[in-house]
Amino acid sequence: MSAPFRSHWGLDPEVLFLNHGSFGACPTxxxxxxxxxxxxxxxxxxxxxxxxxxxxxxxxxxxxxxxxxxxxxxxxxxxxxxxxxxxxxxxxxxxxxxxxxxxxxxxxxxxxxxxxxxxxxxxxxxxxxxxxxxxxxxxxxxxxxxxxxxxxxxxxxxxxxxxxxxxxxxxxxxxxxxxxxxxxxxxxxxxxxxxxxxxxxxxxxxxxxxxxxxxxxxxxxxxxxxxxxxxxxxxxxxxxxxxxxxxxxxxxxxxxxxxxxxxxxxxxxxxxxxxxVVGGLLPGGWAEVMANNRSKALAARALLCERMKTAPACPEDMVGSMAVVTLPAGYPEQPEPPLYLDPVHLRLFDEYRIEVPIVAWPKPPHRHVRVSAQLYNTPEEYRALADALEALLR
Missing domain, CATH: 3.40.640.10 (Type I PLP-dependent aspartate aminotransferase-like (Major domain))
Structure with a gap:
């Protein structure tokens, strides 16, 4: 999906926003x-x-x-x-x-x-x-x-x-x-x-x-x-x-x-x-919007699993517009309460301007990255996330 869809949202152009799932984002x-x-x-x-x-x-x-x-x-x-x-x-x-x-x-x-x-x-x-x-x-x-x-x-x-x-x-x-x-x-x-x-x-x-x-x-x-x-x-x-x-x-x-x-x-x-508004952005309406987002989430999951060298956590038929990918052991700093302020989450934002949640599941030190896929997201953004995670792991 091409970047022009982002123009329908007032998202910060300096941030790769891969966290639509937390609070959504409302079109202008x-x-x-x-x-x-x-x-x-x-x-x-x-x-x-x-x-x-x-x-x-x-x-x-x-x-x-x-x-x-x-x-x-x-x-x-x-x-x-x-x-x-x-x-x-x-x-x-x-x-x-x-x-x-x-x-x-x-x-x-x-x-x-x-x-x-x-x-x-x-x-x-x-x-x-x-x-x-x-x-x-x-x-x-x-x-x-x-x-x-x-x-x-x-x-x-x-x-x-x-x-x-x-x-x-x-x-x-x-x-x-x-x-x-x-x-x-x-x-x-x-x-x-x-x-x-x-x-x-x-x-x-x-x-x-x-x-x-x-x-x-x-x-x-x-x-x-x-x-x-x-x-x-x-x-x-x-x-x-x-x-x-x-x-x-x-x-x-x-x-x-x-x-x-x-x-x-x-x-x-x-x-x-x-x-x-959202249903009108694609010719197939909401059915195409949901199918497009799911396809994008699956592609992002495949990419991140390959780069992180971890296996998918569930079959494809249990994936919607979000997906979690297990992070390998070795990331610096383990999360401490409150868990949503995970050090990797903060470093991704502070150093790479990527907004994406890191989830401690089922409990620390096990961690996953949860990516969302909305029309405004692009494959390049998920590749940038994979690059940043690999850099943090090194």
Whole structure:
């Protein structure tokens, strides 16, 4: 993919930005749309936030729901996927001794929410230790199912693991667990825009996804999808006017989640613009965008594995728009808490102006480099990363 795509983003031209996965990056055209919406809101805040906001949210929600193949009535905007996970966990009720199942690849923030809620109810968090490296998606399904007991009440899983960039076999996991009467909460922080997504087909009880990552919407745009039969009892983190609203023209789910207090809704309202702008950059639309990014991630992984002389950590069918590559032993300075300030990460930025995360996995001293692939990235950038890593190793 050629460099001109970078002109659609306001990224620092002096930095090789290979970390779209952490916080995304929003195109300038989408940010311009957000500025226009903010100006409209501030010109008459009462009109915008009191009289105009519902139809605006409905329109944005309908566009997003169409993209993820869901009924718009089952989708609500939230600030981020962490909020979505916490919303579901704090809305559910458990009994002492109930088991809440997850994996050792689960995102730390979501795992913290799971531990917090389990402690409140006297429930137990059960962690399935997944094989690493991974030989097949089925091996993950087998390990998870081996941890299911009669006390298992919920399964929390990343759609795409943050630490290891694995595209989890969520469809198979959801189907197998639902057959056993167990619902799944999918932390889809990286899912929308990275992998094709049909929430109707997936059938998860709960799915929350970010729009600011691979959909490239502004920060503060995410969604929570709750299957219709599970919506009763769902309560947003901030309880507001919807709880005792006498209205009958909107569902209780809508009334509770659409207004949780004064905030800036423009990030959510820009989701349709982000879908339009990024999807319009290639003739094949979003299908081509996702396929292009995945192809680029696989090529980057192959290059880095060759240069680092390490083997791929998972099969190709478990790779999306990110990939991790194991770093060989011998890099100077071992990481110390906080782990995201890994010395190699800092040296790559300070000495080579490369922004890319170094992940301690499964624990120090084992380390991986996690590369992201977005339209604005080029093969030359991954070669520059490989050169820098080799230089640091020497």
């Amino acid at each position: 055209a989408v940010l311009q749309k957000q500025s226009e919406l903010r100006a409209r809101m501030e010109a008459e805040p009462v009109r915008f936030l009191h009289r105009e906001i519902e139809p605006l949210l409905d329109e944005a929600r309908a566009t997003l729901a169409d993209f993820v193949d869901a009924d718009a009535e089952d989708v609500s905007f939230v600030a981020n996927a962490t909020s979505g996970v916490t919303t579901v966990l704090r809305s559910l009720r458990f009994e002492p001794g109930d088991e809440l199942l997850t994996t050792d690849h689960e995102y730390n923030a979501s795992r913290n929410a799971l531990d917090f809620v389990a402690a409140q109810w006297g429930a137990k968090v059960v962690v399935a230790k997944l094989p690493w490296p991974v030989t097949s998606a089925q091996s993950i399904v087998d390990v998870v199912l081996a941890h299911v007991t009669p006390r298992t009440r919920l399964f929390l899983v990343d759609h795409v693991s943050s630490q290891t960039a694995l595209v989890m076999p969520v469809a198979r996991l959801i189907s197998e667990l639902r057959a056993k009467g167990i619902e799944t909460l999918v932390d889809g922080a990286h899912g929308p825009g990275m992998v094709p997504l049909s929430l109707r087909s997936l059938g998860a009880g709960y799915y929350t996804g970010n729009c600011h990552k691979w959909l490239c919407a502004p920060k503060g745009a995410a969604f929570l999808h709750v299957r219709r039969d599970l919506q009763e009892g769902m309560t947003p983190l901030a309880v507001s006017h919807g709880r005792n609203s006498p209205r009958t023209d909107r569902s209780r789910f809508r009334l509770l989640f659409d207004w949780t207090g004064t905030m800036d809704p423009t990030a959510a309202l820009c989701v349709p613009e982000a879908l339009r």
